[in-house]
Amino acid sequence: MLVSVGVLTILIGLVLAMTHILRGGAAQVRCLSNLGQIRNAFVMYVHDYRLYPDPDSLKTSPTMTWEGVLADAGYVGRDPDIFRCPADSFSFPAINSSYDWRDTGNPATTLAGHPFNDTKRGNFALAYDVAIGFHDRGRVNVVRLEGNALAMDQSNYFKDMVSPIRDASGTGSTGSGTVLSGGQ
16 A cells, blocks of 8 residues: 555656656747747848837837837737746846847947848847746747747857858947847
8 A cells, every 4th residue: 555655656747757857848848939020020120120129219219129019010929928938037037038139339249220131141140038048047038030949959049140141341320239128
């Protein structure tokens, strides 16, 4: 009888551990899906306006953000949580977004205010979690320009973000340079 109870206790522990792992995996899948939808919204925006949002043009109101521009113009679906990562319990409540985009403030690495085809390398990170480790320690979820969403090692993520996507003499805005550009 004691052996049976012990075996059942171990099995229950394993089931509970697997449930926790599966919930974490579901949150990551939802996050990657959100990033994919954000990428698609950027592509539609660029198709219509021929360039990425310019931080200076976003200042139509003190609270206007890139998320607001994409949402107000109808580029994201009706899901109110499109900008919320399910694993984020601190960024979203503070800035109404779990994500940021490639608005680096550096003319060689930013997309802000630049045309879609004004890049010399492709498949760079377009949008990403605002914090490393939402899902896996040392990793950050990103969506690349070409559309693949993945959990990227933090060192590769930082290399990607500082690697030029155009010549430093690129035209257009230099971006706002903020790391977290969300707002209330």
